[in-house]
Amino acid sequence: MRAVGVLEFGGPDALRVLDLPEPHAGPGEVRIRVHAAAVNPTDTGLRSGAYGRRPGDHDPPYVPGMDVAGIVDEVGEGSPWRAGDEVIAVVLPTGPHGGGYAEQVVVPAEQVARKPAGADLISASTLPMNGLTARVALDALGLSRGQTLAVTGAAGAFGGYVVQLAKADGLRVVADASERDEELVRDLGADDVVRRGDDVATRIRALVPDGVDGLADGAVQNEHVVPAIRDGGGMAVVRGWDGDPGRGITIHKIMVFGHVRDTPSLDRLCQQVEAGLVTLRVARVFPPEQAAEAHRALEAGGTRGRFVLDFTHAPRG
Numbered sequence: 001m002r003a004v005g006v007l008e009f010g011g012p013d014a015l016r017v018l019d020l021p022e023p024h025a026g027p028g029e030v031r032i033r034v035h036a037a038a039v040n041p042t043d044t045g046l047r048s049g050a051y052g053r054r055p056g057d058h059d060p061p062y063v064p065g066m067d068v069a070g071i072v073d074e075v076g077e078g079s080p081w082r083a084g085d086e087v088i089a090v091v092l093p094t095g096p097h098g099g100g101y102a103e104q105v106v107v108p109a110e111q112v113a114r115k116p117a118g119a120d121l122i123s124a125s126t127l128p129m130n131g132l133t134a135r136v137a138l139d140a141l142g143l144s145r146g147q148t149l150a151v152t153g154a155a156g157a158f159g160g161y162v163v164q165l166a167k168a169d170g171l172r173v174v175a176d177a178s179e180r181d182e183e184l185v186r187d188l189g190a191d192d193v194v195r196r197g198d199d200v201a202t203r204i205r206a207l208v209p210d211g212v213d214g215l216a217d218g219a220v221q222n223e224h225v226v227p228a229i230r231d232g233g234g235m236a237v238v239r240g241w242d243g244d245p246g247r248g249i250t251i252h253k254i255m256v257f258g259h260v261r262d263t264p265s266l267d268r269l270c271q272q273v274e275a276g277l278v279t280l281r282v283a284r285v286f287p288p289e290q291a292a293e294a295h296r297a298l299e300a301g302g303t304r305g306r307f308v309l310d311f312t313h314a315p316r317g
């Protein structure tokens with residue numbers, strides 16, 4: 001089967017189209033014929049070797065990809081799915097079958113949810129990992145209806161999902177944006193929008209003088225945004241930050257890897273898409289042979305929505 005991965009860590013050009021053995025579903029697993037795989041920063045990190053090798057990792061090639069959408073084509077014993085089901089799934093690239101940049105992936109049934117009705121497979125592929133990460137961040141912060149959440153990087157995939165899920169939870173949302181993204185962030189549902197930058201905490205405090213109850217730091221600004229948070233508040237970080245915020249503020253390190261089998265949350269995300277509460281955003285679609293171009297574009301920054309690899313493209317001969 002066709003897959004995209006690396007034999008050695010490196011830049012985008014290290015990505016290769018590979019011919020790998022066809023995987024098969026074991027007990028409690030399903031095999032998905034992948035139509036679309038979203039391209040995420042976790043993928044560029046795996047490709048570059050930023051995460052290194054850990055004990056127990058399989059040998060190369062390393063296949064990135066944590067988000068897929070496609071059609072179930074093989075069902076292991078004990079799995080509730082049926083061949084022909086249209087689904088989304090969270091994939092762990094460090095697992096025995098590798099990541100989602102492949103024509104077929106095998107995952108535990110708990111990592112699968114039915115595709116949102118009305119969404120195409122390309123768009124649906126952008127939901128699982130990013131949406132689940134946003135959900136985990138909000139659950140960790142544990143805010144109550146009517147409390148105030150600040151979101152940095154609100155125009156990005158993670159930040160956009162946080163804004164929309166927070167509004168669905170009944171929170172007041174203060175989000176940052178560049179001038180060109182202000183309308184986008186307002187359309188996502190932010191109650192107040194401030195200009196992004198290293199002084200964003202000052203801008204947030206001007207709107208919320210006592211400080212926000214929680215902050216989701218999608219822009220990875222760490223210590224720069226701590227002053228926006230009230231004493232005893234919380235901050236969700238997605239890249240792991242070991243700083244000391246002081247003032248009784250709790251840092252929540254969000255690691256979605258430990259939540260990939262949270263089927264109820266995946267199902268809920270799909271229902272919220274169907275209800276119009278969550279928007280699926282695709283920036284551009286690439287064939288697998290142009291995965292390196294997708295990685296270069298993602299690393300250049302400024303992406304709004306997600307790049308997606310379309311595995312229904314016939315290989316170029």
